[in-house]
Amino acid sequence: MKxxxxxxxxxxxAVAVAGGGEAALAKLRLLLKTEARIxxxxxxxxxxxxxxAAEGRLTLVPRAFVRGDAPDARLFYxxxxxxxxxxxxxxxxxxxxxxxxxxxxxxxSAFITPAIVDRDPVTIAIGTEGAAPVLAxxxxxxxxxxxxxxxxxxxxxxxxxxxxxxxxxxxRARRDFWAEYYFRTGPRxxxxxxxxxxxxxxxxxLNTHLGLDDQPGHVAFVGAGPGDPELLxxxxxxALDRADVVIYDRLVAPGIxxxxxxxxxxxxxxxxxxxxxMAQSDINRIIVNEAARGGEVVRLKSGDPTLFGRLDEExxxxxxxxxxxxxxxxxxxxxxxxxxxxxxxxRRGRNSSLRILTGHDMKGLAEQDWAALxxxxxxxxxxxGKRAARFVQGRxxxxxxxxxxxxxxxxxxxxxxxxxIATTLSALAGDIADAGLSGPALIFLGLxxxxxxxxxxxxxxxxxx
Ligand code: SAH
Numbered sequence: 001m002k003x004x005x006x007x008x009x010x011x012x013x014a015v016a017v018a019g020g021g022e023a024a025l026a027k028l029r030l031l032l033k034t035e036a037r038i039x040x041x042x043x044x045x046x047x048x049x050x051x052x053a054a055e056g057r058l059t060l061v062p063r064a065f066v067r068g069d070a071p072d073a074r075l076f077y078x079x080x081x082x083x084x085x086x087x088x089x090x091x092x093x094x095x096x097x098x099x100x101x102x103x104x105x106x107x108x109s110a111f112i113t114p115a116i117v118d119r120d121p122v123t124i125a126i127g128t129e130g131a132a133p134v135l136a137x138x139x140x141x142x143x144x145x146x147x148x149x150x151x152x153x154x155x156x157x158x159x160x161x162x163x164x165x166x167x168x169x170x171x172r173a174r175r176d177f178w179a180e181y182y183f184r185t186g187p188r189x190x191x192x193x194x195x196x197x198x199x200x201x202x203x204x205x206l207n208t209h210l211g212l213d214d215q216p217g218h219v220a221f222v223g224a225g226p227g228d229p230e231l232l233x234x235x236x237x238x239a240l241d242r243a244d245v246v247i248y249d250r251l252v253a254p255g256i257x258x259x260x261x262x263x264x265x266x267x268x269x270x271x272x273x274x275x276x277x278m279a280q281s282d283i284n285r286i287i288v289n290e291a292a293r294g295g296e297v298v299r300l301k302s303g304d305p306t307l308f309g310r311l312d313e314e315x316x317x318x319x320x321x322x323x324x325x326x327x328x329x330x331x332x333x334x335x336x337x338x339x340x341x342x343x344x345x346x347r348r349g350r351n352s353s354l355r356i357l358t359g360h361d362m363k364g365l366a367e368q369d370w371a372a373l374x375x376x377x378x379x380x381x382x383x384x385g386k387r388a389a390r391f392v393q394g395r396x397x398x399x400x401x402x403x404x405x406x407x408x409x410x411x412x413x414x415x416x417x418x419x420x421i422a423t424t425l426s427a428l429a430g431d432i433a434d435a436g437l438s439g440p441a442l443i444f445l446g447l448x449x450x451x452x453x454x455x456x457x458x459x460x461x462x463x464x465x
Contacts, residue, residue, distance in 0.1 A: 002129050003112060008074070010036040016070035016098075018089040019079035020045030023103045026079050032057060032117060032416050039073075041065035041089075043082075065089045071096050075111070078102040106130040115140045119152040121159065154186040157165040157198050164202075168209055170246055172295050177209045217291035219318050220298050221305040223330015224443040228252040228414035233338065236326045240264075244295035247287060251302035251440055253415065260298070279312055284317035291323045302440075304332040308358050334381035337410035340418055342450035345379065351446065355380040359388030359443075374401035386441055390429040396445070401425055406448035412439035422449050 013036050014445050017024050028049065031038055036144045038058035040049055053060035061069070064085070069092075070076070076093035078086040078100065083193045086102050094100045094110070099111045104363075106129075114125035115136040124143055126136045144162050146243025158181060168174045181202060189201035225231040230238075240246065240256075243264040249258060250270030257266060267290070291297045301309040304406055305327060317381045318325045334356060340343050355373065357380050373380055374396050384393060397403065403426035411419040416441065423431040425445075 003127060005114065005125055005127060007123065007125075007463065008284060010034045010074065012072045014039065014070060015077075016041065016065070016093070017077045017079055018042070018065040018075040018086075018093075018130060019103075020049055020078075021081050022046075023079040023081050024077070025049070027079055027103070027113065028052070028058070030113065032116060033120070036074075039070055041069060052227050065092065067092050068331040070098075073098045075351060076100045078105075089407075100409065117143045117147065118400065119147055119149075119155070122147075122151055122155050131177070132334065133364065148187060150187070150190055153195065154182060154190065154198065157202070158186070161199075161202050161206075164206060173209065173212070175242075176212075177205065180209075183203060217294045217323055218296055219287060219291045219323055220328055221311055221314065221325065222298050222328040223304045223332075224248070224252045224256050224300045224302050225331040226303055226333045226336035226414040227412065228336070229253070229255045231331045231414055232256060232259070233328065235403065236330060239296070239298050239328055240300075242296050243298040245290045245299055247283070247290070247296045248300040249302060252300050253302075256300075264298075272434045280313055284314055287288035287314055288317050288321045291318070292321065299320065301330070302333070304330045304334070307332050307356065333413055333440065333442050337381070337408075337413035338444065338447070340405070340410050340413050341408050341420055341444070341447065343408075343444075343447050345381070351379040352376045355391075357382045357385075357391065359383065359385035365391045368395075370395045370399040376402065376405075377446065379444070382445060384445040385443040386432060386437055389432040389443065392426060392443075392445075393428045396425060406446060408444040408447050408449050409435065409441055410444070411435075411437050411441040413442060415439070420449050 011034070015031055015036040016039045017428070018030070018041045020040065024042065025042065025046055025048060034177070039061060039065060040053070040058055041061045042049065043063050045062065049058070052058050056374075073096075074267075075092065076090070077096040078090040078093070080086050080089065082101075083105075084287060087108070090100045090102050090108065090444055098113070099110045101113060101133045106112060112127065112130065114127040117124040117126070117140055126139050129134050145306060158178070165177060168177055171271050179257065185205050186198055187200050189197040191235050222236050223233070224236065225233075237259060240260045243261055245265045245267060246257070246260045247267045247269055260266065267286060269278050269286060279394060287297060289301055299305075301311070301315060303309075305311050306329065311327075315325060327414065334345065342394065346352060355367055355368075359382055372378065382392065383389075396405075404423040407423045407425055409421040409423065409432065419435075421435050422433060428443075
Protein backbone atom coordinates (compact mmCIF):
# COMPACT_ATOMS: atom_id res chain seq x y z
CA MET A 1 0.00 0.00 0.00
CA LYS A 2 1.76 3.15 -1.19
CA UNK A 3 -1.06 5.47 -0.08
CA UNK A 4 -2.65 5.11 3.34
CA UNK A 5 -6.33 6.10 3.42
CA UNK A 6 -7.39 8.46 6.23
CA UNK A 7 -10.34 10.80 6.78
CA UNK A 8 -9.05 14.32 7.39
CA UNK A 9 -10.88 16.69 9.78
CA UNK A 10 -11.32 19.79 7.61
CA UNK A 11 -13.94 21.70 9.57
CA UNK A 12 -12.75 25.34 9.72
CA UNK A 13 -9.42 24.44 8.07
CA ALA A 14 -7.99 26.29 5.09
CA VAL A 15 -7.79 24.58 1.71
CA ALA A 16 -6.38 26.32 -1.35
CA VAL A 17 -6.95 25.54 -5.03
CA ALA A 18 -4.89 27.06 -7.85
CA GLY A 19 -6.81 27.03 -11.13
CA GLY A 20 -10.26 27.96 -12.35
CA GLY A 21 -11.12 25.47 -15.10
CA GLU A 22 -12.59 21.96 -15.27
CA ALA A 23 -9.85 20.35 -13.16
CA ALA A 24 -10.39 22.87 -10.35
CA LEU A 25 -14.16 22.51 -10.62
CA ALA A 26 -13.98 18.72 -10.19
CA LYS A 27 -12.02 19.10 -6.95
CA LEU A 28 -14.18 22.01 -5.72
CA ARG A 29 -17.39 20.01 -6.12
CA LEU A 30 -15.94 17.51 -3.64
CA LEU A 31 -14.35 20.07 -1.33
CA LEU A 32 -17.60 22.04 -1.06
CA LYS A 33 -19.15 19.01 0.67
CA THR A 34 -16.78 19.67 3.60
CA GLU A 35 -16.74 22.56 6.04
CA ALA A 36 -13.29 23.73 5.02
CA ARG A 37 -12.46 27.40 4.31
CA ILE A 38 -11.75 27.24 0.60
CA UNK A 39 -9.74 29.79 -1.36
CA UNK A 40 -9.42 29.64 -5.14
CA UNK A 41 -6.62 31.42 -7.01
CA UNK A 42 -7.43 32.04 -10.67
CA UNK A 43 -7.25 34.96 -13.06
CA UNK A 44 -9.92 33.35 -15.26
CA UNK A 45 -12.31 31.46 -12.98
CA UNK A 46 -15.23 29.50 -14.42
CA UNK A 47 -18.71 30.88 -13.94
CA UNK A 48 -19.57 28.34 -11.17
CA UNK A 49 -16.57 29.46 -9.16
CA UNK A 50 -17.64 33.08 -9.40
CA UNK A 51 -21.15 32.07 -8.33
CA UNK A 52 -19.87 30.09 -5.35
CA ALA A 53 -17.74 33.10 -4.35
CA ALA A 54 -20.80 35.38 -4.63
CA GLU A 55 -22.74 32.94 -2.40
CA GLY A 56 -19.95 33.09 0.16
CA ARG A 57 -19.15 29.38 -0.20
CA LEU A 58 -15.52 30.08 -1.05
CA THR A 59 -13.09 32.99 -1.39
CA LEU A 60 -11.93 33.88 -4.89
CA VAL A 61 -8.58 35.60 -5.44
CA PRO A 62 -8.67 36.69 -9.10
CA ARG A 63 -5.01 36.15 -9.90
CA ALA A 64 -2.42 33.41 -9.97
CA PHE A 65 -1.19 31.86 -6.73
CA VAL A 66 2.09 33.45 -5.48
CA ARG A 67 4.48 32.99 -2.59
CA GLY A 68 2.92 34.06 0.71
CA ASP A 69 -0.63 33.06 -0.34
CA ALA A 70 -2.60 30.70 1.92
CA PRO A 71 0.25 30.03 4.35
CA ASP A 72 -2.00 28.13 6.76
CA ALA A 73 -3.60 25.83 4.15
CA ARG A 74 -3.86 22.17 5.15
CA LEU A 75 -4.27 20.99 1.60
CA PHE A 76 -3.31 22.54 -1.69
CA TYR A 77 -4.53 21.50 -5.13
CA UNK A 78 -2.49 22.51 -8.19
CA UNK A 79 -5.23 22.39 -10.82
CA UNK A 80 -4.22 25.03 -13.35
CA UNK A 81 -4.25 22.58 -16.28
CA UNK A 82 -0.76 23.77 -17.24
CA UNK A 83 2.02 21.40 -16.18
CA UNK A 84 4.68 24.11 -15.70
CA UNK A 85 2.35 26.39 -13.78
CA UNK A 86 1.22 23.42 -11.63
CA UNK A 87 4.86 22.69 -10.77
CA UNK A 88 5.51 26.34 -9.90
CA UNK A 89 2.54 26.71 -7.53
CA UNK A 90 3.04 23.22 -6.07
CA UNK A 91 6.65 24.06 -5.16
CA UNK A 92 5.56 27.22 -3.32
CA UNK A 93 2.82 25.43 -1.40
CA UNK A 94 5.01 22.46 -0.54
CA UNK A 95 7.76 24.80 0.73
CA UNK A 96 5.18 26.22 3.14
CA UNK A 97 4.66 22.74 4.51
CA UNK A 98 1.26 22.19 2.90
CA UNK A 99 0.20 18.77 1.60
CA UNK A 100 0.07 19.16 -2.17
CA UNK A 101 -1.89 17.36 -4.86
CA UNK A 102 -1.11 18.03 -8.49
CA UNK A 103 -4.06 17.03 -10.62
CA UNK A 104 -3.21 14.14 -12.95
CA UNK A 105 0.31 13.90 -11.59
CA UNK A 106 0.46 11.01 -9.16
CA UNK A 107 4.25 11.03 -9.09
CA UNK A 108 4.65 14.53 -7.67
CA SER A 109 1.60 14.52 -5.40
CA ALA A 110 1.85 14.10 -1.63
CA PHE A 111 -1.71 12.79 -1.53
CA ILE A 112 -4.40 11.71 -3.96
CA THR A 113 -8.15 12.16 -3.88
CA PRO A 114 -10.13 8.91 -3.92
CA ALA A 115 -13.38 8.22 -5.71
CA ILE A 116 -16.06 8.95 -3.10
CA VAL A 117 -19.46 7.45 -2.35
CA ASP A 118 -21.22 10.01 -0.20
CA ARG A 119 -23.91 8.95 2.25
CA ASP A 120 -22.78 11.47 4.83
CA PRO A 121 -21.86 10.62 7.59
CA VAL A 122 -21.13 7.31 5.84
CA THR A 123 -18.35 8.03 3.36
CA ILE A 124 -16.65 5.41 1.24
CA ALA A 125 -13.31 6.28 -0.33
CA ILE A 126 -12.04 4.12 -3.19
CA GLY A 127 -8.43 4.27 -4.30
CA THR A 128 -6.36 2.32 -6.81
CA GLU A 129 -3.14 4.32 -6.34
CA GLY A 130 -3.69 5.63 -9.83
CA ALA A 131 -3.43 2.14 -11.30
CA ALA A 132 -6.99 1.78 -12.54
CA PRO A 133 -9.31 4.79 -12.41
CA VAL A 134 -11.79 2.78 -14.50
CA LEU A 135 -11.96 0.19 -11.75
CA ALA A 136 -12.49 2.85 -9.07
CA UNK A 137 -15.35 4.30 -11.10
CA UNK A 138 -16.93 0.89 -11.60
CA UNK A 139 -16.74 0.11 -7.87
CA UNK A 140 -18.21 3.51 -7.08
CA UNK A 141 -21.11 2.98 -9.49
CA UNK A 142 -21.74 -0.45 -7.99
CA UNK A 143 -21.82 0.90 -4.43
CA UNK A 144 -23.97 3.89 -5.41
CA UNK A 145 -26.55 1.48 -6.79
CA UNK A 146 -26.36 -0.84 -3.81
CA UNK A 147 -26.49 1.56 -0.87
CA UNK A 148 -29.88 3.10 -0.10
CA UNK A 149 -29.92 6.85 -0.63
CA UNK A 150 -31.20 7.41 2.92
CA UNK A 151 -28.42 5.44 4.59
CA UNK A 152 -26.96 8.76 5.72
CA UNK A 153 -30.20 9.73 7.48
CA UNK A 154 -30.29 6.42 9.34
CA UNK A 155 -26.65 6.82 10.32
CA UNK A 156 -27.20 10.35 11.66
CA UNK A 157 -30.16 9.25 13.78
CA UNK A 158 -28.26 6.18 14.88
CA UNK A 159 -25.25 8.22 15.90
CA UNK A 160 -27.39 10.39 18.19
CA UNK A 161 -28.73 7.19 19.77
CA UNK A 162 -25.36 5.60 20.54
CA UNK A 163 -25.39 6.81 24.14
CA UNK A 164 -28.77 5.22 24.82
CA UNK A 165 -27.65 1.97 23.20
CA UNK A 166 -24.81 1.70 25.71
CA UNK A 167 -27.42 0.29 28.09
CA UNK A 168 -26.87 -2.96 26.19
CA UNK A 169 -23.80 -4.95 27.13
CA UNK A 170 -20.91 -4.40 24.72
CA UNK A 171 -20.21 -6.97 22.04
CA ARG A 172 -22.82 -9.22 20.60
CA ALA A 173 -25.89 -7.62 22.25
CA ARG A 174 -25.07 -4.17 20.89
CA ARG A 175 -24.10 -5.51 17.52
CA ASP A 176 -27.34 -7.42 17.09
CA PHE A 177 -29.26 -4.29 18.05
CA TRP A 178 -27.49 -2.11 15.49
CA ALA A 179 -27.68 -4.73 12.76
CA GLU A 180 -31.41 -4.93 13.23
CA TYR A 181 -31.71 -1.15 13.19
CA TYR A 182 -29.69 -0.56 10.02
CA PHE A 183 -30.93 -3.49 8.00
CA ARG A 184 -34.54 -3.96 9.08
CA THR A 185 -36.23 -1.64 11.57
CA GLY A 186 -34.60 1.61 10.45
CA PRO A 187 -35.25 1.44 6.69
CA ARG A 188 -38.81 0.20 7.29
CA UNK A 189 -39.66 2.99 9.77
CA UNK A 190 -38.10 5.62 7.52
CA UNK A 191 -40.13 4.61 4.51
CA UNK A 192 -43.34 4.37 6.54
CA UNK A 193 -43.22 7.51 8.63
CA UNK A 194 -40.03 9.49 8.13
CA UNK A 195 -37.46 10.42 10.75
CA UNK A 196 -39.93 10.73 13.66
CA UNK A 197 -40.99 7.16 13.17
CA UNK A 198 -37.35 6.05 13.06
CA UNK A 199 -36.74 7.60 16.47
CA UNK A 200 -39.80 5.86 17.99
CA UNK A 201 -38.76 2.59 16.36
CA UNK A 202 -35.29 2.91 17.89
CA UNK A 203 -36.75 3.30 21.39
CA UNK A 204 -38.96 0.25 20.90
CA UNK A 205 -36.12 -1.78 19.47
CA LEU A 206 -33.87 -0.94 22.41
CA ASN A 207 -36.54 -2.08 24.87
CA THR A 208 -36.93 -5.35 23.02
CA HIS A 209 -33.19 -5.97 23.01
CA LEU A 210 -32.77 -5.04 26.66
CA GLY A 211 -35.24 -7.82 27.39
CA LEU A 212 -33.18 -10.41 25.55
CA ASP A 213 -30.84 -12.49 27.60
CA ASP A 214 -27.19 -12.55 26.67
CA GLN A 215 -26.67 -15.41 24.28
CA PRO A 216 -24.61 -18.37 25.47
CA GLY A 217 -21.30 -19.04 23.74
CA HIS A 218 -21.13 -20.99 20.51
CA VAL A 219 -18.25 -22.41 18.49
CA ALA A 220 -18.43 -22.55 14.70
CA PHE A 221 -15.80 -24.77 13.03
CA VAL A 222 -15.49 -22.95 9.75
CA GLY A 223 -13.76 -24.03 6.56
CA ALA A 224 -11.66 -21.16 5.20
CA GLY A 225 -11.09 -22.84 1.84
CA PRO A 226 -7.76 -23.16 0.05
CA GLY A 227 -6.80 -19.46 0.05
CA ASP A 228 -8.73 -17.56 -2.59
CA PRO A 229 -11.23 -15.44 -0.55
CA GLU A 230 -13.80 -15.95 -3.32
CA LEU A 231 -13.79 -19.64 -2.51
CA LEU A 232 -15.26 -18.99 0.93
CA UNK A 233 -18.85 -20.12 1.31
CA UNK A 234 -21.52 -17.54 2.08
CA UNK A 235 -22.02 -19.26 5.43
CA UNK A 236 -18.34 -18.87 6.24
CA UNK A 237 -18.54 -15.17 5.40
CA UNK A 238 -21.57 -14.75 7.63
CA ALA A 239 -19.82 -16.54 10.49
CA LEU A 240 -16.81 -14.23 10.09
CA ASP A 241 -19.15 -11.23 10.07
CA ARG A 242 -20.62 -12.30 13.39
CA ALA A 243 -17.46 -13.48 15.10
CA ASP A 244 -16.40 -12.13 18.48
CA VAL A 245 -13.25 -14.21 18.38
CA VAL A 246 -11.49 -15.88 15.45
CA ILE A 247 -9.03 -18.68 16.23
CA TYR A 248 -6.99 -19.49 13.14
CA ASP A 249 -4.15 -21.60 11.77
CA ARG A 250 -1.05 -20.83 9.76
CA LEU A 251 -2.58 -21.97 6.48
CA VAL A 252 -5.53 -19.56 6.60
CA ALA A 253 -4.76 -16.90 3.98
CA PRO A 254 -4.40 -13.27 5.18
CA GLY A 255 -7.01 -12.09 2.65
CA ILE A 256 -9.55 -14.25 4.46
CA UNK A 257 -8.66 -12.99 7.91
CA UNK A 258 -9.38 -9.49 6.67
CA UNK A 259 -13.01 -10.48 6.17
CA UNK A 260 -13.51 -11.03 9.89
CA UNK A 261 -15.55 -8.44 11.76
CA UNK A 262 -13.23 -5.58 12.58
CA UNK A 263 -13.80 -5.79 16.32
CA UNK A 264 -13.24 -9.55 16.39
CA UNK A 265 -10.27 -10.67 18.45
CA UNK A 266 -7.87 -12.69 16.30
CA UNK A 267 -6.03 -15.54 18.00
CA UNK A 268 -3.26 -17.33 16.12
CA UNK A 269 -2.75 -20.97 17.09
CA UNK A 270 -0.67 -21.81 14.05
CA UNK A 271 1.34 -24.91 13.70
CA UNK A 272 4.49 -24.47 11.71
CA UNK A 273 4.96 -27.47 9.43
CA UNK A 274 7.43 -29.66 11.34
CA UNK A 275 8.43 -26.65 13.44
CA UNK A 276 7.38 -25.77 16.98
CA UNK A 277 3.67 -26.35 17.32
CA MET A 278 1.12 -25.23 19.83
CA ALA A 279 -0.08 -28.38 21.58
CA GLN A 280 -3.55 -29.48 20.54
CA SER A 281 -4.57 -29.50 24.21
CA ASP A 282 -3.68 -25.78 24.42
CA ILE A 283 -5.76 -25.04 21.33
CA ASN A 284 -8.71 -26.95 22.81
CA ARG A 285 -8.37 -24.97 26.03
CA ILE A 286 -8.35 -21.62 24.19
CA ILE A 287 -11.48 -22.55 22.21
CA VAL A 288 -13.35 -23.64 25.33
CA ASN A 289 -12.28 -20.63 27.43
CA GLU A 290 -13.25 -18.14 24.75
CA ALA A 291 -16.66 -19.69 24.15
CA ALA A 292 -17.36 -20.00 27.89
CA ARG A 293 -17.32 -16.19 28.07
CA GLY A 294 -20.34 -16.08 25.74
CA GLY A 295 -20.40 -14.87 22.17
CA GLU A 296 -19.49 -16.37 18.85
CA VAL A 297 -16.17 -18.15 18.48
CA VAL A 298 -15.09 -18.97 14.95
CA ARG A 299 -12.52 -21.73 14.74
CA LEU A 300 -11.18 -21.12 11.26
CA LYS A 301 -9.42 -24.00 9.54
CA SER A 302 -7.90 -24.03 6.07
CA GLY A 303 -9.79 -25.96 3.41
CA ASP A 304 -12.54 -28.10 4.88
CA PRO A 305 -12.50 -28.45 8.67
CA THR A 306 -13.32 -32.15 8.50
CA LEU A 307 -10.13 -33.09 6.63
CA PHE A 308 -6.83 -33.44 8.48
CA GLY A 309 -7.77 -30.71 10.92
CA ARG A 310 -8.06 -32.59 14.24
CA LEU A 311 -11.65 -31.48 14.34
CA ASP A 312 -12.85 -34.38 16.49
CA GLU A 313 -10.53 -33.48 19.33
CA GLU A 314 -11.80 -29.91 19.37
CA UNK A 315 -15.42 -31.05 19.20
CA UNK A 316 -14.81 -33.43 22.09
CA UNK A 317 -13.43 -30.54 24.14
CA UNK A 318 -16.57 -28.48 23.38
CA UNK A 319 -18.84 -31.38 24.32
CA UNK A 320 -16.96 -31.93 27.56
CA UNK A 321 -17.48 -28.25 28.43
CA UNK A 322 -21.18 -28.39 27.46
CA UNK A 323 -20.70 -25.88 24.64
CA UNK A 324 -22.88 -25.67 21.58
CA UNK A 325 -21.04 -26.02 18.24
CA UNK A 326 -21.62 -26.35 14.50
CA UNK A 327 -19.58 -27.08 11.37
CA UNK A 328 -19.44 -24.91 8.26
CA UNK A 329 -17.87 -26.99 5.48
CA UNK A 330 -15.27 -25.50 3.17
CA UNK A 331 -13.60 -26.21 -0.15
CA UNK A 332 -10.78 -28.60 0.48
CA UNK A 333 -7.31 -28.21 -1.03
CA UNK A 334 -7.85 -31.25 -3.29
CA UNK A 335 -10.89 -29.63 -4.96
CA UNK A 336 -9.01 -26.41 -5.60
CA UNK A 337 -5.86 -28.18 -6.75
CA UNK A 338 -7.64 -30.49 -9.18
CA UNK A 339 -9.43 -27.47 -10.65
CA UNK A 340 -5.98 -25.94 -11.07
CA UNK A 341 -4.87 -28.79 -13.31
CA UNK A 342 -8.17 -28.92 -15.21
CA UNK A 343 -8.86 -32.49 -14.19
CA UNK A 344 -11.55 -34.47 -12.51
CA UNK A 345 -11.06 -36.50 -9.35
CA UNK A 346 -13.00 -39.50 -10.60
CA ARG A 347 -13.57 -40.70 -14.13
CA ARG A 348 -15.57 -43.54 -15.62
CA GLY A 349 -13.31 -46.34 -16.65
CA ARG A 350 -10.31 -44.89 -14.86
CA ASN A 351 -11.12 -44.63 -11.17
CA SER A 352 -14.44 -44.95 -9.42
CA SER A 353 -12.92 -44.24 -6.06
CA LEU A 354 -10.58 -41.57 -4.81
CA ARG A 355 -8.22 -41.88 -1.90
CA ILE A 356 -7.46 -38.94 0.30
CA LEU A 357 -4.23 -39.50 2.17
CA THR A 358 -1.91 -37.72 4.48
CA GLY A 359 1.81 -38.09 3.93
CA HIS A 360 2.46 -38.29 7.62
CA ASP A 361 0.43 -38.77 10.74
CA MET A 362 1.13 -38.32 14.43
CA LYS A 363 3.44 -41.30 14.49
CA GLY A 364 5.48 -40.08 11.49
CA LEU A 365 5.26 -41.29 7.90
CA ALA A 366 1.81 -42.77 7.31
CA GLU A 367 1.34 -46.32 6.07
CA GLN A 368 -1.39 -46.86 3.47
CA ASP A 369 -2.95 -49.61 1.40
CA TRP A 370 -0.02 -49.44 -1.03
CA ALA A 371 -1.11 -52.43 -3.10
CA ALA A 372 -4.40 -50.75 -3.99
CA LEU A 373 -2.70 -47.43 -4.68
CA UNK A 374 -0.13 -49.08 -6.95
CA UNK A 375 -2.79 -50.42 -9.34
CA UNK A 376 -3.12 -48.72 -12.75
CA UNK A 377 -5.81 -45.99 -12.75
CA UNK A 378 -5.66 -45.40 -9.00
CA UNK A 379 -6.06 -41.75 -8.05
CA UNK A 380 -5.05 -40.27 -4.72
CA UNK A 381 -4.86 -36.77 -3.30
CA UNK A 382 -1.92 -36.66 -0.92
CA UNK A 383 -2.01 -33.95 1.74
CA UNK A 384 1.06 -32.95 3.71
CA GLY A 385 3.12 -34.97 1.29
CA LYS A 386 6.17 -32.80 0.63
CA ARG A 387 8.45 -34.49 3.16
CA ALA A 388 6.88 -37.90 2.61
CA ALA A 389 7.38 -37.89 -1.18
CA ARG A 390 10.42 -40.17 -1.19
CA PHE A 391 8.73 -42.63 1.19
CA VAL A 392 5.50 -42.67 -0.86
CA GLN A 393 7.46 -43.14 -4.06
CA GLY A 394 9.48 -46.03 -2.62
CA ARG A 395 6.45 -47.84 -1.22
CA UNK A 396 4.47 -47.51 -4.45
CA UNK A 397 7.30 -48.75 -6.65
CA UNK A 398 7.90 -51.60 -4.26
CA UNK A 399 4.26 -52.63 -4.63
CA UNK A 400 4.54 -52.68 -8.40
CA UNK A 401 3.29 -49.25 -9.46
CA UNK A 402 4.46 -48.25 -12.94
CA UNK A 403 7.39 -45.79 -12.75
CA UNK A 404 5.74 -43.63 -15.46
CA UNK A 405 2.52 -43.20 -13.43
CA UNK A 406 1.40 -39.56 -13.75
CA UNK A 407 1.90 -37.25 -10.81
CA UNK A 408 0.82 -33.62 -10.47
CA UNK A 409 2.01 -31.35 -7.71
CA UNK A 410 -0.02 -28.21 -7.05
CA UNK A 411 1.49 -25.64 -4.74
CA UNK A 412 -0.57 -22.76 -3.34
CA UNK A 413 -3.75 -23.96 -5.05
CA UNK A 414 -6.23 -21.14 -5.81
CA UNK A 415 -3.75 -18.48 -4.69
CA UNK A 416 -2.13 -15.93 -7.01
CA UNK A 417 1.17 -17.81 -6.69
CA UNK A 418 -0.32 -21.20 -7.63
CA UNK A 419 2.25 -23.47 -9.28
CA UNK A 420 1.73 -26.76 -11.10
CA ILE A 421 4.47 -29.31 -11.58
CA ALA A 422 3.88 -32.31 -13.83
CA THR A 423 6.05 -35.32 -13.15
CA THR A 424 6.01 -39.10 -12.90
CA LEU A 425 6.33 -41.51 -10.02
CA SER A 426 9.95 -42.31 -10.81
CA ALA A 427 10.92 -38.62 -10.79
CA LEU A 428 8.67 -37.55 -7.90
CA ALA A 429 11.13 -37.25 -5.04
CA GLY A 430 13.79 -35.56 -7.17
CA ASP A 431 11.34 -33.09 -8.71
CA ILE A 432 9.91 -32.15 -5.31
CA ALA A 433 13.39 -31.47 -3.99
CA ASP A 434 14.28 -29.39 -7.07
CA ALA A 435 11.07 -27.37 -7.04
CA GLY A 436 11.90 -25.77 -3.69
CA LEU A 437 8.25 -25.68 -2.62
CA SER A 438 7.67 -23.09 0.08
CA GLY A 439 3.86 -23.00 0.15
CA PRO A 440 1.33 -25.73 0.97
CA ALA A 441 1.28 -28.36 -1.74
CA LEU A 442 -0.95 -31.19 -2.77
CA ILE A 443 0.32 -34.23 -4.67
CA PHE A 444 -1.97 -36.12 -7.03
CA LEU A 445 -1.13 -39.70 -7.78
CA GLY A 446 -2.50 -40.86 -11.15
CA LEU A 447 -3.38 -37.46 -12.61
CA UNK A 448 -1.51 -35.37 -15.18
CA UNK A 449 -2.39 -31.73 -15.77
CA UNK A 450 -4.45 -31.17 -18.91
CA UNK A 451 -2.63 -29.48 -21.77
CA UNK A 452 -3.30 -25.82 -20.93
CA UNK A 453 -2.13 -26.26 -17.39
CA UNK A 454 0.76 -28.42 -18.51
CA UNK A 455 2.10 -25.56 -20.60
CA UNK A 456 2.34 -23.42 -17.50
CA UNK A 457 4.18 -26.10 -15.63
CA UNK A 458 6.56 -26.59 -18.54
CA UNK A 459 7.56 -22.94 -18.30
CA UNK A 460 8.10 -23.44 -14.60
CA UNK A 461 10.05 -26.61 -15.24
CA UNK A 462 12.32 -24.64 -17.56
CA UNK A 463 12.92 -22.11 -14.83
CA UNK A 464 14.19 -24.88 -12.65
CA UNK A 465 16.16 -26.59 -15.40
N1 SAH B 1 -8.31 -29.01 6.08
C1 SAH B 1 -7.40 -28.74 4.99
C2 SAH B 1 -6.15 -29.60 5.05
C3 SAH B 1 -5.27 -29.29 6.22
S1 SAH B 1 -3.81 -30.24 6.21
C4 SAH B 1 -8.13 -28.92 3.66
O1 SAH B 1 -9.25 -29.40 3.65
O2 SAH B 1 -7.59 -28.51 2.64
C5 SAH B 1 -2.67 -29.15 5.43
C6 SAH B 1 -2.32 -29.63 4.05
O3 SAH B 1 -3.33 -29.28 3.13
C7 SAH B 1 -1.07 -28.99 3.48
O4 SAH B 1 0.09 -29.63 3.96
C8 SAH B 1 -1.26 -29.19 2.01
O5 SAH B 1 -0.95 -30.52 1.63
C9 SAH B 1 -2.75 -29.03 1.87
N2 SAH B 1 -3.14 -27.66 1.45
C10 SAH B 1 -3.81 -26.74 2.17
N3 SAH B 1 -4.01 -25.62 1.44
C11 SAH B 1 -3.45 -25.84 0.24
C12 SAH B 1 -3.31 -25.07 -0.96
N4 SAH B 1 -3.81 -23.84 -1.06
N5 SAH B 1 -2.66 -25.63 -2.01
C13 SAH B 1 -2.17 -26.88 -1.94
N6 SAH B 1 -2.26 -27.65 -0.85
C14 SAH B 1 -2.89 -27.14 0.23
